Amino acid sequence: MGKIRVGKPDVKIDAPTHVKGIHQGNTGPYDKQPGHHQDGTADARRSTGIYPKRHNPILKIMPNLPPG
């Protein structure tokens, strides 16, 4: 801060750098979010827990585009 006289900081400057117990966000929490796959795709389980497989496309070549 140059020559400006400043008080003692209340918190360390890097305060919320990382708080234990909080997800870092660099990778997806795949185990906590069913329906989201590692490769970035998703299936109907992302949108619903009620008979999700019935809402998946009927052929493998079809894109899986679950709503919401």
Next chain:
Amino acid sequence: MTVTERASAGTKPPQIVEMSWDPITRIIGNLGIYTKIDFANQQVTECHSTSSLFRGYSVFMRGKDPRDAGFITSRICGICGDNHTTCSVYAQNMAYGIDNPPLAEHIINLGEAAEYMFDHTIFQDNLVFVDFCEAMVKQTNPSVLARAEKTQAPSAEIHGYRTIADIMRAYNPFEGEVYKQALKVSRTTREMFCTMEGRHVHPSTVYPGGVGTMPEPTTFTDYLTRLLSILDFVKQSVAMNDDVFDFFYEALPGYEEVGRRRILLGCWGAYQDPTACDYRYEHMTDWGRAMKVTPGIIVDGQQITTDLVDINLGIRILLGSSYYDDWVNEDPFVTHDPLGNPVDIRHPWNQTTFPVPQKRNFDGNYSWVMSPRWFDKRTGDHLALDTGGGPLARLWSTALAGLVDTEYVKSTGSSVLISLPRSEKLPEMTLEWKIPKWSNALERNRARTYFVAYSAALAVHFLDVALDLIRGGDIKVFNNFSVPDEAVGCGFHEAVRGVLSHHLVIRDGKIANYHPYPPTPWNGSPRDSYGTPGPYEDAVQDMPIFEENGPDNFKGVDIMRAVRSFDPCLPCGVHMHLGQGRVLKKLHSPMLGASHG
């Protein structure tokens, strides 16, 4: 010197009156313009631009987690915060060695396009046009209004206003049709923005490595329906702008001198192309040129570079009239860029901010804004580039480079063609923005509406590509990453009002140095150590005055038009208010794992 040279206006003995506007209204932040006006010769003789606001982002970013940078820097601005988030993401991607998946890149592009449309519309129609509306012109130039009443509007069949005065009445604040319609449009464009980036203006779903937006087909169709609903307004406003600005040139001969300065424009490029962009510094030249707004520097009408590496290495932060101590004796953070080129101590990567509050003195230091300049290695000059309010430099650079070619926008080398699809009332239209003769107030304002059209047309293109990806089942929007212990990164983007760069140095996994350089430090900079005035000062100095009022009821509308044409936004001009502030209330916010109370 890089100042603008003008012919002297008159030879009458000068009658100099000091006039100052501090703060200037209808802009964000605290900008003061101090002038000396020669009323005998109707000319401004001297101008100083000053800001009394210091914020210290580059000071308090040090030591923080680099992943927080996008969320913190977003708060620099309450109107273009997302541009900062996006730029920070670009810089972080480079530092972490990752890129965004194609669909994520298009989602960011669509969000940014909506931001440009929103911000330009609200600024142009609700703030700038107050200077051109009937109520204002009646007070400042009654003879011009009388002429406007008799002048037919050439594009009346598009916008429906018969005379120029009718258009001016539609610009009247709170009552005029265009003013009211613009407010509705800015709501729609904000909704479009939120569809893509979660929240306006500080996005909640834009991170390094991609986005958190759920890429459903309806995300994009929701955007498209809103976009189509505003196209009539966009087409009409381009026609109205052309009519009004052409009329001003005609009615007030010599009006091109208002806000005119030497053509010194900078554009850092916008809209990444995911097929080319890998965020590696080594390939920055190529992916920079693939951007859908081409980066470039234009000096006297010539584009001297489109290379982002050149642009990056030429940036110099000068002092001279700013309230800071110099950092030349500090250790540099980055001596060489990843390509091995030497990096100057005055480059943002090496800058350390030492604020020194002091009294304002127009013969010494008078502003919290520093003086960013671009070093032209051909001539050895430190160029005081301006952004032309943003759109002027973007369109100019894109037009000259001739690199952008999509089905909706095309750069021809001397102009930019913009095709807009059919909308509710108006048919499909192709608009052409041609490179103007001058870099002046009217052309900066005119380019703004054309850039709304440009963004709208590109948004249609991004929607096409994004929906193609989705139909193919590619819905990946995020790449995993880890934060390195040591890294450097830079991001180049366009904030709404012009160039935006973020320079980042990571050491021990924390931010060692972070410098955002938004457009207003470039535009609103004071005189640098070489004595070169900043763009506002240069544009206003020696400018002729066309207002019919004398010193007693002088409004300074011509000066305000010149300054507002740059779209000034001072919160980003300077980076905490110091002083004997009183602590109102001290709060401690508890959080999970609170160990740093």
